[in-house]
Amino acid sequence: MPEVKTAREVRVSPSQAWSFVSAMDNWAPLLTGYVDHRVIDDVHSEWTVRGELAGLSRVAKFAVAITEWNEPDAIAFRLEGLDEPFTGSGRFAIGTGELPDQVAESGEPARRGLFARLVAWITRFLIGSRKPDRGAPQAPGAAASRLSCTLEVLAHGGSGPMVNLLLPGILEAVASDTADRIVSALEAKA
């Protein structure tokens, strides 16, 4: 299943990070391509986002259900396309300490096998050979929390196998940009 993992250090306490992430309305508008969301109850919500690839953008609606609520450090959720055939899941985790080496160094998603090669291709396709701008490195010791996010999405149906080829690049951009925005918003609030 196409999957991205991204992690960021953030200069706020874990409890501040939790109170921000645990209230969906705080970060929903920071999601790349966000159009709107509707909270149905404590567990369920419906989202509309606009996804873009090489000039083409398309609106996708999906339902989100919270599957794990571990205050103060983890929220997991499941998602399902309403108009398009895809399913997926994701997890926000808040911790302390160093970022895992690979993620901390590159800020890029874990890459494996076929999808790793595809991520490389899509990145080239979208942004050429430039490295994505991750902003200025943070001063050592300044981080107080570690925010990590995992997102996996699988397209089904007749078009699934082909769409899955394009998904890693899209997910990478979404996860990475959203994480950057959440960090900025959190630090601005602190």
Place this chain on the structure above:
Amino acid sequence: MASNWDFETDVLVIGSGSAGLAAALSARDRGVDVTILERSDKLGGTSAVSGGLPWVPNNHHMAEIGASDSREEALAYLKRLSAGKADEELCETYVDTAPDVIKFLEDRTELEFVALDIPDYHSELEGGKTGRSLTARVFPAGGLGDLRPALRMSPHFPFPVSLADVTDGKVNLFDPQVIADRLERDLVGTGHALMAGLIKAANDKGIAFRLGVRAKRPVMEDGVVVGIEVEEGGATRRYGARRGVIIASGGFEWNDELLKDFVYGPTPAPISPPINEGDGLCIAIDAGAELGNMSETHYHASMRIPGEEYEGRQLNRLTSAERHSPGAIMVNGKGRRFVNEALSYHDVCLAMRTHDPQTFEFPNARAFVIVHGGYLEKYTFLTRMPGDPVPSWLTSAETPRELAAKIGVDPDGLEETIATFNANAAKGVDPEFRRGTNEYDRYYGDPDREGAFRTLGPLDTPPYYACEIRVGTIGTRGGPRVNSQAQVLAKGGGIVPGLFAAGNAMAAFFGMSYPGAGGTIGPALTFGYIAGQTAAGGSNRF
């Protein structure tokens, strides 16, 4: 002579589509300095997002698929389709030159062309053939180096596939691993392949690309075009062209005013990227050009998926399976069929543009494709593949009457139409519109079926579905008239010295017809090539 140039070159080409690149390559081949101006930040124009097929009568690849052709047959075919409106001299120039252009491109670029077995759109008429449509094989776009990110990508053909793969039959294009490997190797297909091959060759040969530069007005001295005033980075600049300016800036399909003024009938929805606004046409008018073929466009019946945008504008999609497959029909507001749906995308639109002087309406301009459950099980519908959930942009109902009510179509009409169509389709006939009688009607139908059944089949499995289909265009084709050297003709007679035109920016010479797959890129490459050659061979003006 004019001075104070911000930039000077020998041949200035406006637009980086197929016409512009062919012009640039042929001019450069004659040893002159060439610069291409491109208004957007992407190279390749509509040509890059297209299928990339050129239609080239009598091309040397036809023999490889066992087809034959002749100058006489090609000209007879074009004449037959012209309804008396074709420019016969330019048709001759085209038929005589286009095969050499393909050889030139194969020689000077890394592109390889293959003949396809797509029949001409009226292969049943005199001179009609199979094998005139060519395609480039997939191309390694990584070779573009720094220009790679600037290659315009297509919302229509996102995967690295060439129709040559289908002809070769050697790879399974439904295998994700095959596609993944090609993506990884940065291979591109369709129009991307054509344009990547042309752009790479141009870059290798020292042709300069200037992106984000929009040509606006001709700079003239003593009636001669010697340069172009451009908008660049918010400033107005002057680009001097010692030997000539070639307008290859595409059509005016994204300019509502020009469409309203010149194109008859329902305003066509543009399927091209939102970059062609008729700037070349305005430059030609300013320079005193004579215009031609202004009321015609290359039509393509199109459909929309709500919420889909390309560069911020609603994307209009191509249609094929939705009209050619069994179990699909098109109806107007009265619920009546009005055309053989399996005709070419262009010819279907000619029927959609019919005017009824009695009611003073275009009764077929608001039309719907109607399919049934059996269709969705087997065939694609826009981006929906068999097995995908039914998207909300397809209106559905259990009966034709209910469906008609939902889409605002006459229920009696739709019910009767489906009943009549079904009775005939079950026998493999269409007495009303003769769908399925021509080779082309069947070409894009269901390959698992035989004869007319490839395209004919009843709509008999509820639910029924509808999606609006509208008159669309892949590009306008009116503009400055040119002679057989691609020199722009002047209003009062003679030529506008120093000005050339090619591609959708020039007055097309086929009149209202669209002869076969590749009917716009074939002429764009050919007249681009001729324009480059003539401009480079002209005298140095300053």
